[in-house]
Amino acid sequence: MRRILTATLISLTAMPALANDDIVLRGMGSFHIGGRIAEVSGKPVREIVRQPGGPLTKLDSNGQYMVEQMYVQYFLPKNRKGKFPLLMWHGGGLTGVTYESTPDGREGWLNMFVRKGWDVYNSDAVERGRSGFASPDIWPSEPTFLPYQDPYERFRIGDGAGSWNADPAKRKVIPGSQFPVEAYDNYMRQSVPRWLSTDKAIIDAYVALVDEVCPCVLLLHSQGGAFGFKVAEQRPAKVKAIVAVESATAGIVSNAPKLKDVPVLMMFGDYVDDHPRWAAFKKIDTEYANAIRAAGGTVDWINLPEIGIKGNSHMLMQDKNNAEIAEVIQKWLASKGLVD
Amino acid sequence: MRRILTATLISLTAMPALANDDIVLRGMGSFHIGGRIAEVSGKPVREIVRQPGGPLTKLDSNGQYMVEQMYVQYFLPKNRKGKFPLLMWHGGGLTGVTYESTPDGREGWLNMFVRKGWDVYNSDAVERGRSGFASPDIWPSEPTFLPYQDPYERFRIGDGAGSWNADPAKRKVIPGSQFPVEAYDNYMRQSVPRWLSTDKAIIDAYVALVDEVCPCVLLLHSQGGAFGFKVAEQRPAKVKAIVAVESATAGIVSNAPKLKDVPVLMMFGDYVDDHPRWAAFKKIDTEYANAIRAAGGTVDWINLPEIGIKGNSHMLMQDKNNAEIAEVIQKWLASKGLVD
Numbered sequence: 025m026r027r028i029l030t031a032t033l034i035s036l037t038a039m040p041a042l043a044n045d046d047i048v049l050r051g052m053g054s055f056h057i058g059g060r061i062a063e064v065s066g067k068p069v070r071e072i073v074r075q076p077g078g079p080l081t082k083l084d085s086n087g088q089y090m091v092e093q094m095y096v097q098y099f100l101p102k103n104r105k106g107k108f109p110l111l112m113w114h115g116g117g118l119t120g121v122t123y124e125s126t127p128d129g130r131e132g133w134l135n136m137f138v139r140k141g142w143d144v145y146n147s148d149a150v151e152r153g154r155s156g157f158a159s160p161d162i163w164p165s166e167p168t169f170l171p172y173q174d175p176y177e178r179f180r181i182g183d184g185a186g187s188w189n190a191d192p193a194k195r196k197v198i199p200g201s202q203f204p205v206e207a208y209d210n211y212m213r214q215s216v217p218r219w220l221s222t223d224k225a226i227i228d229a230y231v232a233l234v235d236e237v238c239p240c241v242l243l244l245h246s247q248g249g250a251f252g253f254k255v256a257e258q259r260p261a262k263v264k265a266i267v268a269v270e271s272a273t274a275g276i277v278s279n280a281p282k283l284k285d286v287p288v289l290m291m292f293g294d295y296v297d298d299h300p301r302w303a304a305f306k307k308i309d310t311e312y313a314n315a316i317r318a319a320g321g322t323v324d325w326i327n328l329p330e331i332g333i334k335g336n337s338h339m340l341m342q343d344k345n346n347a348e349i350a351e352v353i354q355k356w357l358a359s360k361g362l363v364d
Numbered sequence: 365m366r367r368i369l370t371a372t373l374i375s376l377t378a379m380p381a382l383a384n385d386d387i388v389l390r391g392m393g394s395f396h397i398g399g400r401i402a403e404v405s406g407k408p409v410r411e412i413v414r415q416p417g418g419p420l421t422k423l424d425s426n427g428q429y430m431v432e433q434m435y436v437q438y439f440l441p442k443n444r445k446g447k448f449p450l451l452m453w454h455g456g457g458l459t460g461v462t463y464e465s466t467p468d469g470r471e472g473w474l475n476m477f478v479r480k481g482w483d484v485y486n487s488d489a490v491e492r493g494r495s496g497f498a499s500p501d502i503w504p505s506e507p508t509f510l511p512y513q514d515p516y517e518r519f520r521i522g523d524g525a526g527s528w529n530a531d532p533a534k535r536k537v538i539p540g541s542q543f544p545v546e547a548y549d550n551y552m553r554q555s556v557p558r559w560l561s562t563d564k565a566i567i568d569a570y571v572a573l574v575d576e577v578c579p580c581v582l583l584l585h586s587q588g589g590a591f592g593f594k595v596a597e598q599r600p601a602k603v604k605a606i607v608a609v610e611s612a613t614a615g616i617v618s619n620a621p622k623l624k625d626v627p628v629l630m631m632f633g634d635y636v637d638d639h640p641r642w643a644a645f646k647k648i649d650t651e652y653a654n655a656i657r658a659a660g661g662t663v664d665w666i667n668l669p670e671i672g673i674k675g676n677s678h679m680l681m682q683d684k685n686n687a688e689i690a691e692v693i694q695k696w697l698a699s700k701g702l703v704d
Binding site for chain 1: 386387388389390391392393394395396399401412423425427428429430433435437442459460461464465469471472475488493494496497498499505506507508509510511512513549550552553554555556557
């Protein structure tokens with residue numbers, strides 16, 4: 025089913041592709057956690073245009089605002105098999121949508137891990153998606169916006185810099201790509217602006233979540249790894265395992281010994297060593313892993329091509345073989361005694 | 365269970381309060397719909413501060429961006445009884461979270477209508493929540509932010525202007541309030557910034573959604589009513605019924621005859637006539653309803669106090685008697701032949 029949205033934009037639908045089995049939940053819902061009431065004072069009353077062509081109207085921004093809370097949605101399967109809740113934390117410029125349906129409408133890891141019997145808590149980091157964001161009076165920097173072609177070249181969908189072309193037929197897809205390139209538009213619809221000044225607020229909200237729902241297992245992707253390891257360093261007793269998928273930097277090396285009792289799985293997709301950006305992240309993650317190991321901890325490492333799983337982009341959970349990779353993770357979790 | 369988040373902020377948890385019955389789904393997932401690729405060109409390279417205290421770095425914002433798409437999450441019950449999908453559209457400064465768990469952690473209308481057998485599609489309007497938002501290069505106005513006390517005085521939680529006090533013990537709750545005032549903080553965590561210049565983009569995305577998943581029933585709240593009636597005017601044959609809950613303005617009166625074959629329910633909570641803002645919306649909705657009736661259409665109208673349901677705020681779907689109100693809606697839908 026294809027629809028033409030504008031003269032230049034053809035969109036694959038991402039409507040329901042139903043799996044064979046029902047999903048039976050003993051509960052589902054959402055909540056926000058963390059945050060603070062921020063006070064804005066001493067700002068002059070400004071005149072702003074609220075609607076294009078409209079009049080200048082006064083805006084008094086002084087007052088109190090609720091900011092830096094985090095949105096969390098949960099799904100609790102009836103047939104629970106995971107011993108602890110599984111918390112899914114997304115990467116930069118994205119939201120929890122990362123783990124929902126794939127851009128081409130298949131089931132994502134959220135459904136898959138619920139089906140495997142995990143209580144799943146899927147969140148939007150502070151300032152992204154349903155977490156909302158604060159005004160320039162409260163956050164002193166501005167958001168950044170990801171150009172349309174950027175992830176194509178950077179996330180190992182296309183074959184690196186120069187692989188993008190405005191004409192889809194002329195784009196250079198990475199050989200054997202598992203990414204659903206035909207649905208790249210839908211992937212970019214998932215993109216949200218990001219701030220570069222909010223790390224502390226993001227980590228604080230994640231810590232509040234861990235304090236609320238853990239002990240738990242953390243499933244981290246990309247920038248979510250940079251946050252997740254730092255959160256785990258603050259709450260090592262509450263984190264029973266970490267699965268870090270292409271973690272884009274990790275924790276603080278001097279704190280790594282705090283994770284000596286937390287089993288960790290580091291996982292990377294294909295072509296990582298060929299792309300300097302990803303090779304650099306892998307090197308940082310390796311140093312962090314080695315620091316955990318040096319303290320007596322356990323870090324398992326899977327480069328997917330080395331176990332015969334090839335062509336994976338940075339968005340492993342959306343790739344066409346996402347079910348196969350979920351099963352690799354599930355087996356590792358079971359090997360750590362985390363599955364009943 | 366209570367947690368202290370800051371010295372001044374006490375938060376009720378909104379963690380799972382499980383209902384007695386399982387939710388059995390034949391599918392669940394999400395997608396984005398609509399949107400366009402916007403071109404930014406001719407902008408000078410600027411220098412911006414990306415992190416507080418950091419250096420000025422160059423930002424070239426020229427290029428293409430995916431903008432104005434809309435996020436939609438769906439839940440498809442195994443035991444389907446609603447004849448058509450039920451689309452839930454939220455109000456201003458909010459997201460689809462409106463219909464999820466209530467601020468005090470009870471089930472919201474999303475769960476309730478899934479349990480009643482409706483395929484539910486819950487969306488975040490363009491620029492809100494998981495739909496993302498566009499840069500100032502593309503949208504010429506700035507977002508506005510809702511002060512912490514604003515909905516308390518305006519949404520008939522407190523008893524109008526002057527009812528707010530920084531000390532919760534000194535706030536003047538409206539008599540007999542059904543709103544979970546003890547969880548007001550959690551309600552404000554659901555708030556997101558809004559733009560006042562994006563109505564056309566929002567309506568375009570809703571029309572794209574209707575074209576994708578309808579025929580359907582629209583459940584509209586507040587500003588969602590202003591959008592929903594205008595969308596229905598564009599696609600009257602695809603909209604099988606409209607439930608408008610405290611619609612904050614409606615459609616275009618001269619277009620109202622287009623809805624002559626669409627059954628409509630208008631619903632209002634308590635104290636509406638005592639508060640000029642809501643009395644004004646009710647008057648506008650009345651004029652629109654009368655224009656539909658004059659063209660031979662059907663508009664049913666329920667002022668909840670007149671059927672013995674009292675104390676409801678503007679956030680009816682989150683009030684303590686939300687299940688009772690959902691049942692009023694369900695009976696109306698059944699009376700229109702929309703429930704198997």
